[in-house]
Amino acid sequence: MPSDTSPQDIIDDLYQMGITVSECHAMNNRKTGAPMPLFLLTLPRSEDNRNVYNITELCYLKIIVEPLRPKTGPAQCFRCQGFFHSSKFCTRNPKCVKCGKPHLTRECTKSKDTAATCGNCQGDHPANYIGCPPNPLNKPPPAPKVEKREHAKEKRCKSPLKPTQEPPFRPSLPRLKHSQRLPHQ
Numbered sequence: 001m002p003s004d005t006s007p008q009d010i011i012d013d014l015y016q017m018g019i020t021v022s023e024c025h026a027m028n029n030r031k032t033g034a035p036m037p038l039f040l041l042t043l044p045r046s047e048d049n050r051n052v053y054n055i056t057e058l059c060y061l062k063i064i065v066e067p068l069r070p071k072t073g074p075a076q077c078f079r080c081q082g083f084f085h086s087s088k089f090c091t092r093n094p095k096c097v098k099c100g101k102p103h104l105t106r107e108c109t110k111s112k113d114t115a116a117t118c119g120n121c122q123g124d125h126p127a128n129y130i131g132c133p134p135n136p137l138n139k140p141p142p143a144p145k146v147e148k149r150e151h152a153k154e155k156r157c158k159s160p161l162k163p164t165q166e167p168p169f170r171p172s173l174p175r176l177k178h179s180q181r182l183p184h185q
């Protein structure tokens with residue numbers, strides 16, 4: 001959003017969506033010091049505030065909310081590729097980061113030409129790929145309940161209407177070719 005947006009406007013708008021912001025300021029480019037169209041928000045950790053990631057519009061602008069350092073995921077085990085623990089104490093069966101098969105990564109025989117297979121989702125990326133769906137970083141926060149209800153309503157309203165709707169009737173007037181035209185009197 002434009003760098004001259006007032007941080008107070010952002011705070012107020014978010015407050016109306018049930019999100020409490022403790023701090024909001026425009027971000028500047030680290031090298032040039034020039035203002036960037038980015039705002040850094042600090043929010044207290046709460047159930048409601050997790051919905052901030054579902055917001056796509058703010059102050060009449062389309063926005064994207066991202067965690068500050070999206071490249072640092074949760075701890076991931078080098079041995080089994082599981083999350084939230086270190087390989088030091090891991091007793092699980094090893095899983096290869098490159099091919100997803102049950103061996104330690106250093107024992108892998110996969111050649112560089114064959115695509116990686118993720119041991120966590122079977123996708124064609126290494127298991128430590130930050131965009132892997134089972135990575136807790138990519139699990140979306142629970143959708144707000146209000147939104148769900150709206151969707152259900154929409155469906156209910158739309159379906160009975162559909163069968164009665166017919167394509168608009170377009171009269172097609174037969175056009176006579178010049179040669180076929182009857183002479184006027």
Ligand SMILES: [Zn+2]
Nearest residue numbers: 077080082090
């Ligand atoms: Zn492990």
Ligand SMILES: [Zn+2]
Nearest residue numbers: 096098099108
């Ligand atoms: Zn392997």
Ligand SMILES: [Zn+2]
Nearest residue numbers: 118121123132
């Ligand atoms: Zn994956």
